[in-house]
């Protein structure tokens with residue numbers, strides 16, 4: 001398909017292939033709030049832990065390259081097999097599926113890491129058990145915190161035993177040890193974890209000697225350049241199949257696009273630092289303000305927080321947009337973060353995406369009209385090979401009576417998500433000249449031409465560059 005003059009922006013995307021062993025740790029975002037809102041049992045909610053375990057088991061099922069997982073509280077660590085070519089080992093792709101990762105050079109480092117996380121689980125659970133027993137017995141939160149400050153393991157065990165008659169060692173293992181998920185080698189009965197042992201070697205027994213700083217030193221540092229425009233682009237994973245299975249309209253399914261838009265609105269509502277979003281097909285680009293210090297500009301955190309919020313919103317809101325269609329399997333979105341050094345290059349990036357929207361939409365509209373008129377897919381492809389914009393418009397007009405420029409804006413322009421500067425007229429979240437007024441600063445969806453510089457000159461507040 002044709003290239004545009006904006007394609008040069010692709011050169012800002014960095015290669016980020018991971019060396020060595022890949023370990024990814026995900027961690028619930030603002031989970032104390034989440035567990036409060038959902039009234040989780042304190043200090044441990046067995047159902048919540050089991051949910052986490054079953055989600056992680058699903059991850060293991062989905063990605064054959066993950067051979068081991070360990071989790072407790074709101075975090076899970078996933079270990080990839082040494083030879084994995086998962087997403088060509090590209091960090092941003094892998095990171096978007098999970099929150100962060102550790103890479104370990106030697107098997108013993110990996111063992112040390114896993115053992116270290118397990119030790120952390122011990123310490124946390126013991127503290128939490130004491131803390132909530134004290135609070136339940138009538139102490140205020142700050143009194144309980146004060147009493148437990150600087151106490152050792154032994155002291156906490158004694159406190160539990162003498163004050164509350166609890167023998168810490170008899171509490172369920174799920175709380176004390178966290179959970180391990182293995183893939184069993186079916187043919188070797190009784191040898192749970194064979195693959196892991198083959199791949200990683202043996203676990204060290206003496207977990208008390210693990211040096212946290214040593215393990216931490218393998219954490220991938222991935223700070224985004226300061227004072228650059230950061231764009232996080234998420235993209236539906238295998239959406240070709242997803243849209244087939246869910247029988248999306250071809251070439252454009254308006255409901256599917258509106259569902260994407262409502263997820264993007266949720267992202268802007270959640271992250272104040274995101275000033276603009278642009279979406280087309282199964283992708284969405286989010287622009288962070290230049291000075292943003294979100295997650296101290298750690299790309300792994302930013303990408304995974306956005307991709308996971310977008311995905312969970314997609315699942316939750318599915319029924320609002322497809323009330324008569326069942327969601328057949330969980331969708332996922334991968335993501336990447338790219339830094340653009342100047343405002344002009346940022347606008348060229350956005351123009352590049354909208355030009356892509358134009359080119360693809362025009363091609364797809366022609367392609368599916370030809371297919372619907374009886375041509376095979378190959379015949380339609382051959383027919384369209386080498387055709388220019390004008391020729392495609394003529395084909396649509398003469399053969400199918402379609403004036404391309406009258407097709408819905410959402411298909412031709414894609415969707416922009418932004419905060420309104422003044423009260424604007426809005427219908428179903430979309431800016432129109434109408435009666436309903438939205439408050440200033442409210443997140444709205446529009447289908448504007450963002451290639452034209454005039455748009456940005458007229459709306460300098462959107463990216464509020466200085």
Ligand code: GTP
Pocket residue numbers: 235236237238239240241243244248249250251252253254256257281282
């Ligand atoms: P990866 O992103 O590499 O995992 O592959 P993908 O299958 O998601 O393909 P890609 O992101 O390149 O393209 C998105 C695909 O989603 C399109 O090729 C379509 O098959 C499908 N898709 C997106 N939006 C629609 C829609 O509105 N209707 C239909 N029928 N399909 C759509």
Ligand code: MG
Pocket residue numbers: 235236237238239240282
């Ligand atoms: Mg995709």
